[in-house]
Amino acid sequence: MHAALETRGLCKNFGALTVAEQIDFRLEAGARHALIGPNGAGKTTFINMLSGRFAPSSGQILLAGEDVTALGQVARVKRGLARTFQISMLFKNATVVDNVAFAVAERAGVAWRMLRPARAYREVVDESMALLETLGLTQDARLRVAELSYGKQRLVEIAIALGLRPRVLLLDEPAAGVPTSESQRILEVLDALPEEIAILIIEHDMDLVFRFATRITVLAQGKVLIAGTPAEIAADKEVHEIYLGERHA
Amino acid sequence: MKHAGGYIADSRIRAIEWLPWAFALLCYYAAPSYLSLGSYILTMILFALSLDLILGYGGIITLGHSAYFGTGAYVAGIVAVRLTGEPLVGLLAGALAAGVLGLVTGMIILRTRGLALLMLTLAITSVCFEVANKATSLTGGADGLGGFSLLPILGLFRFDMFGKTAYLYCLAILFASWWLVRKLVYSPFGASLTGVRENNLRMHAVGAPVYQRLVASYTISATLAGLAGALLTQTTQFVGLNALGFQLSGELIVMLVLGGVGRIYGAFVGPLVYLVLQDYLAKRFPEYWYFGIGAMLVLVVLFARGGILGIIDAGILRLRRKS
């Protein structure tokens, strides 16, 4: 059985700066996997390589056993890999439902159609609305994204990714910058995500990480420090020192 | 900014959308001595509409759209001189040539962004300019291409010197183009262009072939620009090098932004206001008319980013809030 997503010896240099060094990583099918590490550990760069936004300097990326290292973002999305962004990367002046529908339309292969009005593609609109409903955004569907609260914008991020019906979902700090009043809602949404989706999450909120993840990888200075169950990580001395220590001390 | 299109937008033509057409017909009867200016305005509206498709929907800032306008204009002129005086043949040939050029150049330049893209569009139109300047036997060079005459449209409607036929001809072509652009804007394709403009990176991340889609919209836009150029040639029975100058591209952006970007009707309002104002100022102050144009631009950018339609929107919103 292949891993949903796997990397072998993944490296990335920006000039003299090494931000990823020999990363071997496995994301099992249906996993709830968290990637943690201090600022500048190379977490977002790692996600960018996985999603195809950056090409790695060396190493391999395998999606369900298939080598996708040379493929672009579009091809990886087609193969079921979706991601969200750390800072909201939304279509700010478009409506909430359009934000989701852009993704759904690409997946459903109707985005090239030129002659019938978009609204006539009921299946796209209905699916987008249904997604918004599961995230509790039905009321906001017709608003422009820029008019939403930040917490709701984070939910739209997730909705867009789900519109692609991914088998692997990369979540880059889904709760970053969200006030506690709204972060609870995000956690509920994460908990309710379909089980068959393999999820890799980057998050600084340790409470969220330990409640959500069944497996944790710690990244420091571009290298995998340790990987294990939440309990193993919580018990690890080194992790405590460089990372958790500063919080729990 | 309020953009037309999207998955919940009602794509049926609203009553108010017939207003420009009613107005255009009214002008035909009410201001017969202004028809040559009118034809020019209609042509520039079509040109602005073509730009709106890539600027307003694709987010591409170009100083080189006159390359396609000029190509359409020259091809229509050359067809009339060398092949046939049938207007529709010239029109189609002009649009087709511009479309092909748009496809080829679009494929080359749309991989870049920002300043590089702006400069590439500028350089391409400058190259076209130099080519037309040099290919004297075909284009007349700096002297321009004139001295051809056209057959009646479909063998029925002769071009007259009042510009009546020309005006209605422009109106008909503009109407057809508007209908097409409207379809595009409200289609999933148009929606995806909005997505590209709003957030290019995110569009990649949802698996959209952004480059291909930009090339497609660029080609369509170039075709429409070529159509506008061919119309200009046929209604004035003359083509000069200015049709390829980057100044024309600059003026075009000015007109479109003045009206409002990315909402179809900005392309109608902008050229109308700009050209009527220019006509008025140029007559009153032939030496200094561009001061007024410049001041207007600065004011629009500082105080009315959404252009004239943006001001109207804001006004309506305020009225609604009060009531």
Added chain:
Amino acid sequence: MRLKLSTLIAVLALSAAVGSATAQTVKIGVITTYSGPTAGQGDQLDKGFKLYLKLNGNKLPPGVKVEPIFRDDTGANPDAAKRVAQELIVRDKVQFLTGVVWTPNAAAIAPLTAEAHVPFIIANAAGWNIPRMSDYVARVSHTLPQSAYPLGKWAAKKFKRVYTVVADFAPGHEAEAAFIKGYKDAGGEIVGSARVPLANTDFIPYMQRVKDAKPNAIFAFNPGGKQATAQMKAFGDLELGKAGIKYIGTGDITADEELQNMGDAALGVLTVHHYSAAGDRPANKSFVAAYKKEYGEKLNPGYMAAVAWDAMDLIFHVIREQKGKIDPDKTMQLIRNYKNPDSPRGPIQIDPETRDIVQNEYLREVRKVNGQLANVELEIVETQYKDPWKEFNKAK
């Protein structure tokens, strides 16, 4: 079937003419260049027209007034010029068109005047065959062969080898062809020819090329203005004069309004042309004095200002002859027989056959007069001279 522009416009223009027969206000559409890089040339026409209107605007029969309408064609921009002319004819219902710096613009306007029966008095655009494009065109300025051809003949006696550099548009091509014909027929040798794009501002490379070819003289034509200055400066900077190369050309290259900008490099340049602000005819002296009084002591009228003056004089003449009731065909008849023995440039007349100007061509040299550069007239090379090109290219 060939679609001619409809005769409807003619009907309109005629009815306008009839309508205005009682109104007694004669509308004159003036098209010149007010904006863009070549606004300087347009300004010359503007100044000449306005000076005439100011000093002579009242010399009309009682009850007759003229209303000039000034419009901008933005430079060598034929489609804009054509649109402006069309508007002047259709909307403003002008009875005369005049002005026009640029040949391409005039060529675009001429067919309209044929349709609309509006007399069109060209005040600069020199392309030789424009009057043939419409029976309603007359020209008071010049053609390039008129000066370049006699210059060629004259140059053959003085210089063995000549290099030609002209602006790359119709008048430039005509100047080149006429000079070469006159020069070669008289036995001269052309060692090279270059055509410079109309938008060019840097003449150094072209002049370097000339210098390297080691001719005895360089023949130049450019559309005046800052190009004339730039070319002259390049000539001076590269010291072509010291290399034994004489600078000769049509009067455009030492246009009076620009001459002071050219500096001492211009000294000794030889040109053939029809007008010089330094001409010592009494009519010219009073014209130059009036010009300086109006526009400033430092400014000299160039040939375009002088021609604009003459164009307005011609229009006033035909208005007076018809007592303000303008009939296009009668107007053209009067124009064909127009003579002015006392223009600032000397005696002029319109050739009844070609409707082009007949005038003296002077050989001039740039010299310092009272500390200022001036085109000093040395001799009349051709007296009451018609456009030679129309003789060589007889209408079929």
Added chain:
Amino acid sequence: MQDFLSSLVNVAFHGIAYGMILYLISVGLSVTMGLMGFANLAHGVFAMAGGYMMLSAMSGLDVPFPLAIVGAFVAVALASMVLERFLYSRLYSAGELEQVLFTIGLIFMSVALARLVYGPLPQPVFIPGYLKGQIHLLGSGFPAYRVFLIVFSVALAGLLWFGVERTRWGAMVRATVDYRLMAQSLGINTARLFTLTFGLGSGLAALGGALGAEIIAVQPTYPFEHLVYFLIVVAVGGLGSLRGPFVAALLIGVFDTACKYWVPEFGSFFIYVATIAVLLWRPEGLFGKAT
């Protein structure tokens, strides 16, 4: 062969002189666009203003040439700083499109104003006697004024390089170009830095316009006419770099002069083709940073 060599030398010389003018005018534009991300198409306005200032100071007030040059630099730099504070700064957060339009508007207005004040004709240029004539070197004569131009511009380029690479101000500019947010968090007053840099860039343009008046005639449509060349220098050289515009201006000056010399009938055709080629090869310009 001798002839060919001498024409080669001449083409190179005049190309370099022309390139240096382009460099002086464009370097400020490169810095403004790179540092502030502002697409300032109206940059040529400052060059034109410099030209007018110098010429009217010399002809109207009999100010000597060196003083007129300095005066043009200072006056335009100050005036542009006022403009930056009151107008440009309001558009830093706006999109490229707004900036383009705004600056086109400024060009239109300045063209009309220049015409109103100075008339449509190019202004006469009088260079001082000691810069006239030719300097003879290696058997060829070179116009003294252009030799002066080259020497002066190279010296200025060196000074600029020193200022940016070796001074605290330069370090702040470089830091801000690379990491704007970080620079702000480090306590660099970016607003003041922008104003100063903008003033310097405009002042340099004024210097270029004034010194180059002999070669590029000063007249109202100046900002439009030469805009394309300034932009080409900046785009080909790369944004925010000092070396980029220098190399690009030299290349363009020499290439343009050479094309006009050897294939005069093609005018500027090859410049545009070369620009397209460079930008396709390196969209960020020869010395720009890849994004």
